[in-house]
Amino acid sequence: MEHTVQFAPATGLLSGMWLLVALPAVSAAVLLLLGRRADRWGHWLGCLSVGAAFVLGLLSFFALRGQENRAVQLNLWEFISAGSFRVDFGLLFDPLSAVFVLLITGVGFLIHVYAVGYMEHDEGRRRFFGYFNLFVAAMLVLVLGNNYVMTFLGWEGVGLASYLLISFWYVRPSAATAGKKAFLMNRVGDAAFVIAIFLLFAQLGTVNFDGVANQVHTLSSGVTLMLGLLLLLGATGKSGQFPLTAWLPDAMEGPTPVSALIHAATMVTGGVYLIARSNFIFTANSTLQLVVVSVGALTLLIGAIIGCAKDDIKRVLAWSTVSQIGYMFLGVGLGGAAYALAIVHLLAHGFFKAGLFLGAGSVMHGMRDQVDIRRFGGLWKYMKITWVTFGLAWLAIIGLPPLSGFFSKEPIIVAAFERKDWTAWLFGIAALLGAGLTAFYMTRLFMLTFHGPKRWTDDIEHPHESPPIMTIPLVLLAVGSVAAGGLMVGPVPKWLTPVLGHEVRGEAVLAHSAITILAIAVTLIGAGLAYLLFRDGTATAPQPAGALVTAARKNLYIDAFNEAVFEKPGIFLTRALVFLDGKGIDGAVNGIAASVGGGSGRLRRLQTGFVRSYAMSMLTGALLVVAAFLAVQYGWFA
């Protein structure tokens, strides 16, 4: 790709795009700094700021459409400058950012509104909205930054918000631990990301997107591979992909709106954004693409398999998210047209996964925070709106036409089959398999929750529907789940062309229609199987299961692996070092001191108090001095 990337300076309405970030940021600051004084109206301020940002985003979007060069940047101030290194606090509004801005602010707004109801009885609601706004601001920085450092700034910002929100109920040890785990695993990815930035600067002398894009062809393939792998590792961290996947399910310790917004719709797709944004790097190296595809495929299967075995409604959805983001990685890894497809899937996923989470939240809201799907059943009678909206999202995610999931997922499967060699079969089949598994676990979830006999305990006397402030966002998201896919699959790739390049389709190893049919077939098989198995509910106690299911229940031993390989040795190492520091290094110093003291104590015994001893030491000294002088005289030392 030899065309030069150039960002035009922002003018007109777009020069106000800093407000996109500023609105939620200021709101967050107000909410967090004012403290209890803002308790009464804080949540509304939170919603308002995001809503305003959404409106501004829409306006900016339209303004961008009117621009000839659809990439507009706004350098606010010099951020970091030293020697030849210089980055600005600069924002970039281009088609990719625009799409993300709309998703973040749009879905974000809905979830904010929903959270007003969901968090109504929580004493920390104002704090919650502060964090939430902070998250939106950071996420907008992530997607609006015009250089890698800005992206990283947002990247870490969302990490922080995620941490804060996961451990929002910090009094619960599990929540605190989960937050810490999320932050730490993200940090691993972040470290890789930041090293990638260093590498870019060392190689190219710039970290701006345009500069990198225009010079990436000068890099050797080894450097590109390294760069890509580092970025990928960063992306996997944020997106909960293999190998940094373990934190995402634990992140469900946070309040449900958090799961919906951060750990389903927006933040976790940051990795996808990063790879899409860096498409010029990933496209430049086919090995790199293979790695990305492999990560995507592997993760989508892992997520799906584990999702089948989980009984916690939010965990199932979390693993589902892992799996779906796997699809997106698969898409961005495939390159070419699939970049846009991944973004489409991302957007669609944003709608239906948010809907699913909010629905789950609504269920929990009505069920006294019960999350075990084995304890649900027959809820469709009690919470109709939730049931309907959840059902639509369910259908969307399993990819049943004509709902959005079909339009977003099926092209990725097709694209997988369009690879050049035998890997087409490998990844194509993996993608298909994933679709089937998705259908299975989502159907299981849906059936167990809303249908079949009621299995909840008697203390929940009146399962009830949520208040309108929660259901209205549900409805809106359901609409999105239904329609978004179909609406976007055409225009969005075209819209993204300036960023991601022109659509170049390869030859699929199978006919397009065959793949479509296969995809629908596996979906139906999966869903049907689940329906058959779970239409009558399930046992509320854990059942003995085969090795695979046991493994799946235990997250395929990923946590166990982490514990055995990183945590335990780490603790041991720490303890060993504490010992070493105290007894070794400090001990050495203290030892010197002690030996001086001991030597002193022993030497002072020579001062016996007997004058004759003193005389002896003098005579000895005299003898030695005279001997030494004579030795010098005779040249014995020479």
Place this chain on the structure above:
Amino acid sequence: MNFPFLSVLTVAPLVGAVVVALLPRTRPALAKQVALGWSVAVLALSVAMWIAYQAGGDRFQFRESYPWIPNWGVRFTFAADGIALVMLMLIAVLMPLVILASWHDAERGKRNVPVYFALLLALQSTMFGVFAAADVFLFYVFFEVMLVPMYFLIGSYGGGKRQYAAVKFFLYSLVGGLFMLAAVIGLWVLGGHTFDWQALVDANFSTGAERWLFLGFFAAFAIKAPFFPFHTWLPDAGGAAPAGAAAILVGVLDKVGTFGILRYCLPLFPEASRYFAPLALTLAVIGIIYAALLAVGQNDLKRLVSYTSIAHFGFIGVGIFAFTTQAGTGAVLYMVNHGLATGLLFLVVGMFVARRNSALVSDFGGAGKLLPLLAGVLLFAGLASLALPGTAPFVSEFLVLLGSFTVNKTVAVIATSGIILAAGYVLWMIQRTTQGTVNPALASNEGMRHDMSLREKVVVAPLIALIVLLGFYPKPVTDVINPAVKATMADVGASDPAPAAGTTEAAR
């Protein structure tokens, strides 16, 4: 502007110290107010100096020089380059806050209150001197004298093993200082019996002599900074010192070490600096990882913070010895930011300790429930300490790693892994102190019923504001630092590597 800022800044706190020390012991409140007012006045003067400083002007500004000991060529020469300026500013900013934060510290041990504040002011005076000196002898004098007030602050007003810690602090520093003394003497003799910094920079030494002299200076600075493996005094000192003093100790006083390397080791002994750079880098990198792991294993909040600082000093060391403009700027910026962040961290920890009368992590647990605001500030300080983007330390850490990556990838990558560990120790600390179920002993503690007082808010607010401001807009500081770092790198004879690939036009 010809106002003798530097000498006045050095003397003023000393005068304040004398005034405060002479106040009657029976009127502690008066002493506090006078000390606070004095330090604020000093701050105002420092701000004036900051304004008067011309970022693009001469390398050394506000130069003053008066004869002192003509026989030895010693002069009272004060001059500040950008590096010194920011450090002076940091001292001036921290001191009023520390005084305010230490409002009740001295009373707890039934100790002499005016003397405590007098010691703080005296310490400020010596620290001003050490950063403002442009005469090697003068620098050495302040370097050593600085120990005395700090020694008494730790030893008389500290907690825990304060005697042991104070003696250890003093001896360690003195040992380093004496190595430096030997080197200073050598420098003086070999450099033509002058102590003038500029003259010594221009002097030529034989390779062997230069290396030995470098080692003499480096030993002092490595102990002061402290670098692995000379660090073991810091956890003891930091753990025993009262929180305010610890904030000063770790936040500013130890920076003399890294400052000294930048100001003395590099320009005076460029060849030796390059020769020993691998050694220094190794020590620094080991320090980053080692201290971070140790920090995880600490059960004492103040010791923990001390260990984190050792890790941070490792970063600064990496930045200095990478010999690139970015890393150098990062290192200097790190010195400032770390002063703010760790200062804040120590002060907040001090507020916790003051309430609980214990610094043991295991004595806390779930404190966030009782003291949400204070816990929030602790979290913020922790995040700043782990160099979260958006806080000031991020910029510096980023620059350090970026700059060192261009010349030494291995070091940079290992150092970068330190940021993971940093998250580990900070979050682990946060979790064990403020999160989780509330420790029953804590709930029944009288002190834990009161969240931050107005005084405490006033203490932390400026620091938080500065950390955030410099996190997003470090330019005011980097503008001052950049020329100085560039000049230092020129002194040491290092130039930034050009981008390995790519066209030069694109680099703009």
Place this chain on the structure above:
Amino acid sequence: MTLTPEWYLLLAAALFTIGAVGVLIRRNAIVLFMCVELMLNAANLALVTFSRINGTLDGQIIAFFVMVVAAAEVVVGLAIIMSIFRTRRSASVDDSNLLKY
């Protein structure tokens, strides 16, 4: 066999050493002091001999001064020993070892 004046010196050295060793061996403070006197005498012998060898009288003058000095020293020393003896009823230097370590 002829002897040269150096033999006086050797004798002086021997006497000096005997005196020096005597100080280490004897315990009676007065005898100790006599050993010192022997050393001074040995030095005197050496001085006188050197005076002869060098052909100048300075050596003899020094020896003369030494006698004067020794006389004064003896007085002071014996006074000190006396005063200690009055208290301790002992002239052994080994008994005076309160000051040590």
Place this chain on the structure above:
Amino acid sequence: MTPAAVLAATPMSTGEMWVFIPLGILALVGALGMVAARNAVHSALFLVLTMLCLGVFYIVQSGPFLGVAQIIVYTGAIMMLFLFVLMLVGRDASDSLIETLRGQRVAAILLGVGFAGLVCVGLGRALAGTTAKGLAEANSAHGGNVQGLASLLFTRYVFAFEVTSALLITAAVGAMLLAHIERRKGERPTQPEQMRARFAPGNYPAPKAGPGVYATSDSVATAGLLPDGTLAARSIPEILPPRELTSSETAPKGTDR
């Protein structure tokens, strides 16, 4: 030229040799004897022997004045002082054979041998074949040994000579200070005072009664009995507590059994 000056010509004349060898041996014997003698007085006498020998050597080596001074001042005066003090304080205090400091003797002797060996070998090597100039010229320059010494004493070393007076004053002051107990006025009561005190009211001027003497007890702590049978407290020294007699002691003889 005096005979002594001739004698001092290098190398030793036969006559000098015959003086040197026996007296040298004697001097050594004296020195060793001084160190070895257990009795301090013997030590002193041994030292006198050595000093006398040295005095002869001085004379032989053209130093008649010094030789005489050695014998008179040193041997005569200083050593007498030593002996005097020895008689005063440590006459019978002979050193015990047991060495209190472990290894002191052996180490001392080894050190001595080493030191002597070092110096003697060094001197021997250094001075082998040295020719002595002799003092004939120097002595004759001023008309004799005594005159020569005098001229040096009052020219070149006059200040040192004068300063020695300070030494002597110091010695005198020191001896006074440390040895002389001054009875100050008022410390010792005068005769009238003593008398007045004796007859002062409340005192008992007559001789005090002796302690009681009984066949069963002749202890001075046993008070005498006054005519009325009570104990006379005055009859025993003040520092002794009056001893109560046991019943058997007070009982008449022969009644105890």
Place this chain on the structure above:
Amino acid sequence: MNDLKLPAIDYAALAPMLILFGVACLGVLVEAAVPRARRGLVQVPLGLLGLVAALVFVIAEAGTRKRTAGEAIAIDGPALFLQGAIIVLGVVALLLIAERSLEPGGPFVAQPARPVGSEADRSQAAGEGGATEAYPLVMFALAGMLLFVAANDLLTMFVALEVFSLPLYLLCALARRRRLLSQEAALKYFLLGAYASAFFLFGIALIYGYAGAITFSRIHQAVTAGTGSGVLLFAGLALLAIGLLFKAAAAPFHVWTPDVYQGAPTPITSLMAACTKTAAFGALLRVLYVGFPGATWDFRPIIGVIAILTMLVGAVLAVTQTDMKRLLAYSSIANAGYLLVGVLAMTPEGVSSTLFYLVAYGFTVIAAFAVVTLVRDADGEATHLSRWAGLGRRSPLFAGVFTFLLLAFAGIPLTSGFTSKFAVFGAAFGGGQVWLVVAGVVTSMLLAFPYLRVVVMMWLSEPGESTPSVSVPGAFTSAALVIGVLVTLLLGVLPGPLLDLTTRAGDFVR
């Protein structure tokens, strides 16, 4: 014969010594003539006046470079400087000696001849006026020291050595309290001093044998000419050095120091620590710089080793001392090592830095001992370290002063301890003796520990029941203390003038 040409004697140049000798003799007469009760009143002003007069003459002679009294006395820069230093330090020490308010009757026993523990002794301890014979003795000692540093031949040096030693031996025995210790100290000092001077004398004999003369210029000629036997030269120099190093308290000839410093009356200890050291090093400088510079390369390594050993012994042994005076004694030993480092530079800077060090150290050490005299309980001075615990609370002023002095000993800047160390190390470095500088630096580290321990004791420990009070010092002690501390501070902050002086005074006449 019979026409003795009396040598030209420059009485003005000799005046300081003559005055002090005269004052001493007058003092003896005063002892005889003035009633006991009033002797002190006469002696103290007499002594001070004498010292001041001597100082006036020293100052008046400034710039003189000559030999007088038949080449026996050299009046030159170092001699005058050292004489001035000894006089000034002597004045300060005399102030301590003259103090009578701390202890009824002063620091000296009234009648030293009284057996310890006798009835009379107990009564005199209670407050009988101390022996005023001490003043003439001090005067004799000081006069001897003045002569010692000006002596231009070995005989005069020997006589001077004895002249100042004998009074010191006596003074050591005069303590009012703990007389057994005092007498023991005197005995040890005397026996070992006599022993050392025997070595010194034998050294003189050998040097005389080597050079045929005993004036330093003639010795120098002989050394540079290289005639004569090296054995005589070096064995003689070695033995000579032993005698001087003994007075200077260099290892292994330091053994007497701790015992004597501890046992002697504290004011006398301060006199010894300040003035004796000055005199000893003055003489050592003259011997090495005037008599034997030709043998520099031969003796430097050996005395260098002694210097290192001295610093080490002083530093290491000070670590575990439990008695304040002993600790200061070991510190004084270590300082002798530092002084040797300066001496061994064998350059003009070596001389001037050593002179500077002597003055700086002298004032500090006198002030330190002055504080020691203040810390007392019913039993006299409380010198055991444990008794000093918490003194900072009881008496912050004196603890602060003492801390300042300890910091000076430790060589912390802005005290004379630092500038003087810097001076000698700088000189040694300039003289190519880097190894000595390194050793000096390393031992300084060790030595810091004992000082710090005392500081910890005073400030950081809680006062115990046995913590004695600090007596209010009388005018004399206050004056001594103030002078000592001020000079310590002044030489730390503004050493320039004195450095000027030492630089100008650094040239020996040969």
